[in-house]
């Protein structure tokens with residue numbers, strides 16, 4: 559099996575659609591097995607209901623909803639506006655705005671606490687938590703729309719990571735969580751410019767060396783050393799962690815990408831790593847969708863996704879924004 563759309567061929571609109579639908583699909587495929595140990599469940603091969611959350615097939619969780627909320631905010635404000643994004647996250651958590659079904663679910667402690675602070679009046683730009691224990695993947699999973707906007711605007715690497723850090727800090731303000739978002743956006747920029755996963759990882763590493771040479775980033779380096787140096791192409795599956803820790807989620811995603819499989823296989827491989835299956839699936843889905851474009855999302859997945867018609871309409875508005883953004 560070869561990718562249906564090779565690197566460098568998909569339009570930005572198609573890549574944006576791929577990133578959003580890919581995140582939703584990876585999330586929804588992983589929801590039934592979220593929290594399950596590796597190889598302790600029948601491998602996921604299709605959208606299915608039940609399991610960890612007892613949801614119908616095609617139900618995306620916090621990861622998918624926060625992507626949609628972010629896209630909507632970027633479209634409405636024609637850029638990143640922390641207060642608007644914070645308000646929409648409040649509406650998601652408390653009023654099910656862009657929730658797949660009748661409830662918002664799947665969010666971690668840090669995400670919830672930050673949004674509760676915003677709800678209580680803390681400015682969104684200052685709401686993020688910043689303890690060592692606040693380095694879950696809750697901001698990483700929703701960062702990819704920001705990378706798309708940065709790409710459309712031809713932002714410099716510095717501007718790209720600054721945007722990523724600001725978007726992260728609404729919920730996750732620790733330097734490590736921000737760093738993971740910055741690295742993810744640099745990686746995404748490489749993929750969006752038509753580079754292969756291997757070339758994009760190399761580009762991310764070389765740019766990061768300049769961008770993160772000073773504190774507070776320097777002192778975080780040892781935590782992301784594998785992301786910066788490890789040859790993931792020779793790492794075995796049993797050596798890959800797929801927890802909800804931002805560093806391990808990004809490592810798992812890089813490992814999946816470097817296997818250079820087509821989107822469908824890559825997303826299933828990510829989900830079947832288990833643990834934080836839905837979030838790893840969402841990250842790999844977003845990045846694979848950027849490579850191959852929305853047409854690579856299997857129709858059997860797409861048609862099962864909750865609220866797909868509304869999602870497609872939002873994605874079309876996002877594409878218009880990106881098209882006019884340069």
Ligand SMILES: [Mg+2]
Nearest residue numbers: 619620621664
């Ligand atoms: Mg989730």
